[in-house]
Every structure is written in structure tokens, then in C-alpha cells.
Amino acid sequence: MTPQRQAILEYLVTEHSHPTADDIYKALSDRFPNMSVATVYNNLRVFKDIGLVQEMNYGDASSRFDFVTSRHYHIICDACGKVVDFNYPVLDEIEAVASQLTGFKVDRHRLEVYGTCPACQTEQAHKH
Amino acid sequence: MTPQRQAILEYLVTEHSHPTADDIYKALSDRFPNMSVATVYNNLRVFKDIGLVQEMNYGDASSRFDFVTSRHYHIICDACGKVVDFNYPVLDEIEAVASQLTGFKVDRHRLEVYGTCPACQTEQAHKH
DNA sequence: ACACTATTTATAAAGATTACTATGTAAGAA
DNA sequence: TTCTTACATAGTAATCTTTATAAATAGTGT
Known part of the structure; x- marks a missing residue:
């Protein structure tokens, strides 16, 4: 160290x-x-x-x-790139389904939501 | 064209x-x-x-x-990089929750599952 | 034929990440 | 203490993907 x-x-x-x-x-x-x-x-x-x-x-x-x-997901702003955490129950089911459908041995998944953060929303509104 | x-x-x-x-x-x-x-x-x-x-x-x-x-998700093999499609109901709810929690205006989400494909599973098993 | 516009080619450039080598540094054994 | 070993760091070169740029090309309509 x-x-x-x-x-x-x-x-x-x-x-x-x-x-x-x-x-x-x-x-x-x-x-x-x-x-x-x-x-x-x-x-x-x-x-x-x-x-x-x-x-x-x-x-x-x-x-x-x-x-x-702790386990959490991310939401990312398309305009400024900011990343914010949010909590949501872990999507175990989709892993099970994917495994059944494809025969893969599942290790993990990755989920991100994309959109516009509050700050960029107001900024875009002010452009009118 | x-x-x-x-x-x-x-x-x-x-x-x-x-x-x-x-x-x-x-x-x-x-x-x-x-x-x-x-x-x-x-x-x-x-x-x-x-x-x-x-x-x-x-x-x-x-x-x-x-x-x-059509709308589908992907599962990706960690060993060989292969990408396979699989179908699953679109996760609209998580977008709504994320929007509520963070104030973002949500545009879309992205989800991928990671694991080992059948071929690489057998190959890894044969290494013993 | 002429001008206009979009596409392609070729190459340079940018940006992120890794590889490599030499140097330093800490811990352990003699 | 001194030697040795292992690992971390700094500095830099190299790699890889993608984009930018400029010149050449081709197509379309007038």
C-alpha cells in the first residue's frame, strides 16, 4: 500500500x-x-x-x-455526462431467463438508464 | 446509396x-x-x-x-466475446423509477448480461 | 457542358489505454 | 548490516479505435 x-x-x-x-x-x-x-x-x-x-x-x-x-444502478445524462446512482431491486430474474434461453452460465449483468439531468433540462428549456 | x-x-x-x-x-x-x-x-x-x-x-x-x-437484449461471453440475442419484456418500470428518484427525463436504458457461452463452458471443463 | 452536392479515399490526428524499461523502495534472509 | 527478491512507480513509447481533414470522384439536375 x-x-x-x-x-x-x-x-x-x-x-x-x-x-x-x-x-x-x-x-x-x-x-x-x-x-x-x-x-x-x-x-x-x-x-x-x-x-x-x-x-x-x-x-x-x-x-x-x-x-x-451497495448494489445500485446508474443513470447518465446525455447532455453533460453526469452519473447519478439510484436504487432498484436487483434484476435476478432476467439473469435466470437469459441463462435458460441461451445456455450461458450467467455471471452478472449491467444496466444503465440514459436521459437528461434536471440541470440540463432547465438549461435546454431556457434556450427558447 | x-x-x-x-x-x-x-x-x-x-x-x-x-x-x-x-x-x-x-x-x-x-x-x-x-x-x-x-x-x-x-x-x-x-x-x-x-x-x-x-x-x-x-x-x-x-x-x-x-x-x-425487434426489441431484444444481449448476453455476452466473457471468454470469447460472442454476443447472443435474447428476448425479455422491456423494462419500462425501472425507467419510471429511475426518473422519479433522480428527476432525470429518461430517454432509454441499456442492459447486458455477462457470462460464459456453452462452447466456452465445455472448453473450460475439458481443461481438467 | 457546368455547377452543386454528397461520398469516398487516403492519411493525419486525437484520445484512451497498455506495454516496456529503468529506477526506486520496502521486507526478509543470511 | 548487507544482499536479495519482489513489487510499485515514473516516464515514455506504442497500440488501438475512432474522428477530422483534404483531395479526388461520381451523380444529379440545369
């Missing part, structure tokens, strides 16, 4: 945003002026492998990383 | 795989030896904009493209 590793983990735990690797890199560049981007990626992979952190890919943009606490 | 455009669309309709841009490019390189990769991307974007084709991003790998027929 190096200082850099601790700082990255700390950032993920305390910040409730869903930062990209670059967000983390920039946020910590004050405390670690010569930390490498590769270090951020390396540590994020370590955290992911042991299940502490979840990686989320959206389109062509950068991956976002989320410290895993 | 150029010959290249037609060929790309034809490939998406007839092949029931979920090809990447590069898959399409390679598959058509016999008939169009000097077609550019950019042409594939351009046309895929055109198809996507008019709603003929759906783009799917998985992790760091390339996007996959799916000709839109």
Missing part, C-alpha cells in the same frame, strides 16, 4: 462522483506532482481485480470508476 | 453476428479492395442516426453494431 495507491483509493471512497482515470490523475497532481498516469491505471486495475472498484464504459469516452458499496 | 453503403447494410442484415467496424471492413475487402475504414465508420454513423443500426460498446474493445429488428 503505497502513498499513491492509498490516495487513489481514498479519492474513490470520499468523492462520490464517478471519476475517470484522468480526473483522479489531475485531482492528485497537487499532492503527487510526478505521479504517472500509468500508476493510476495500474492501481485502478488492482482495485478492480479484487472487486473494490467497478469500471464503467460509456461509448467512446473514458471509463469511469466507482467504488463498490 | 453507393455500392459500399449497400454492401455494409447488406452485411449487417444478413450476418446475424454483431460485427465490429473492422469485421465489416475485412469482410468486404474482397469486393471493395480499396474501400477505406473511414467509409465503414461514416456509413455506420449514418445508419445509426436514422435508427437502422444500434451501436454497442463493451469495455475497451471495439464497438459492435447490430441491425435493429
